[in-house]
Amino acid sequence: MAELTLGNVTKRFDDVVAVDDVSIEIDDGEFLVLVGPSGCGKSTTLRMIAGLETISDGRIAIDGDVVNDAPAQQRDIAMVFQSYALYPHMTVRENMRFGLEESTTLEKAEMDSRVEDAAETLEIDDLLERKPGELSGGQQQRVALGRAIVRDPAVFLMDEPLSNLDAKLRSGMRTELQRLQEELGVTTVYVTHDQTEAMTMSDRIAILDGGELQQVATPLECYHRPTNRFVAGFIGEPSMNFFDVSLEDGRLVDSDIEFEYPLSSVVRDSVGETTELVLGIRPEDVELLDARETAHDFPVVVDVVEPMGNENNLLVRFPDTDTESTFNVIVDGMCHVEAGKRYVIRIPESAIHVFDRETGAALHNREIEDETELLASRV
Template sequence: MATLELNGLTKIYDDAQGRETAVEELDLAAEDGEFVVFVGPSGCGKSTTLRMIAGLETVTSGTIEIGDREVQELAPSERSLAMVFQSYALYTKMTARENIEYGLKHSTDLDERAREEKVEDVAALLDITELLDDIPDEMSGGQKQRVALGRAIVRDPDVFLLDEPLSNLDAKLRSRMRTELQDIQDDLGVTTVYVTHDQTEAMTMADRIAIMDDGELQQVAPPETAYDHPVNEFVATFLGSPSMNTFDARVDASGDEVTLRREGVAFATLPADSVPCDDGAEVRAGLRPEDLRVDEAAESASFEASVTVAEYQGNDNFLHLSTADQNLTARVPPDVYPNPGETVGVSVDPADVYLFDPESERALKTRGTAAQSRENQPLTQSE
């Protein structure tokens, strides 16, 4: 097993169509046995990063270290890593046994008996022993995925690379495979880099998530830290479903308290020491849907809002609200189900209010008290 370290990793495409920076000055260190998940919108550079680690894309500048070796100039076969692709990439005319054994046969000096033993061990680990003599056309999507994982695991690599391996599976199987992948990675203890656009996969599987946007690494942190203490507005709104409500607001300071106002509506009142802004300053406020408490009686609430749409979800409801020329989404218990057009009261705990700089988008306050907000915010890449 080994660590993985990326230092100033940059990829620039320069051709007749123009010059485009796909990944810019990316720094990241994954500890031995850590499960790191790259997540971000389409085109953010996460797959390009993975392909550079794998050796499938050349590196414009920067270094890639696996263990104590720089590998960015080495061929993929010399990097001691294994990759699982979104498309599975199985040989359609080979059995599962032959697919799993293929890498061993062509990249090691193991004899036939030793290769067979390793294949059998991996098949048992993945619960696919009964599939070893089947070809891919005889397998389900989940079974193909296990065979693809087996082909990677059997090589005992220092680093696993997984490129959206669950995206072709249905929702139920994808959920089950998430758990199985975590169990397998934990048993093997192999440093793993996983790429996905699905934030649920990122939040549930990762030791740390690496959030990217427009080729730049925005934040690297444990999922709960990135969710509660995002470094900027992009991370805050990218993580969470439904997305965080964000809107422009004005700081109205009075004594030891600060009120956030928009169009004359007071959205929340906070202790003055939790808001690092002067009286009258313009800020971007953020409220997560699950932090909006709705009272249909509209009593003792922070502010009132009109219900525009109520979406029944079974275990909870999504309420779409309107107030002060602003649309908000609240995630509420299933017994809270007002009719469209009703006026409801909405309460917000001051600790759950997020604030961002409207120009730099940098987080000024995250979840918790002022001290908790500052202590728990990890550094951004540039810092």
């Protein structure tokens, strides 16, 4: 168990900057998820922590000891790979014992009892004498986890460990991994491109894009208080709707579609002098009405209705626009909506986000009651 510090970590491959000045403090026992689109530098960051890539600049410290120059063998970490990377010629027992044999001087009996304990925790104790080739994907996954647990390392690193499992197994493993990490209390860095995994498993999420750290925060903070447009769009499924607008006389205006959205003074103050803006609203915050009542209500045409059972996922657009410019609205599953008909939507001012169009920075985020309580909690 240990704290893990990344200080201004940078990785350059020749001319390409893969990871750019990333700084994160990870507390003892914390579950941090590194998330981002492919090529964002999340795996490279993990590999630098593991010691599988050199660090071009900055420092990585485990419990205060800088490990920049320590080889992977000496870092007291364990890693679970996407491909599981089991040793095919060894039995499950030998796979799990390998790390102990190579990195400790334990007695043979002690090694065996540790392997058996870990195997019991993961419910693979009946597979100990089998070889990886005879196991299913889910079982191999457990062996890979077992191999990491047995070592009792300071830090766990996981590189998309669930992405090779089918959907059902994945959600089960997600819960189990979380439970396991809580039980063991080992500092964990988990890499994924799947924002559901990031939201559900992590204590905190670190979002990377183009090698740069966008935000490090609790899942709900990232969801409700994104620091920029990228985070707002990346977290949440379906993702947040964005409209390019400009600020004119205290209203957000899109002259092409005669869209006018009056702002209250609170929002206007936080927006300040910037005029080129992006209005953001999450699909589930849009309300569907029968008739216009306020200045925040707009007529729309429903293009597609995707019934999910618990909710209806609507693709709607403003009248007189082409089908390219649809956006998402989620309404209750009991609400009957017909495709092709006209409705009115309300974009509540309490739920809007406003971003600077040029820099992408969030100028205003939605209002939340009981803010501190909600944002600190884990889903």
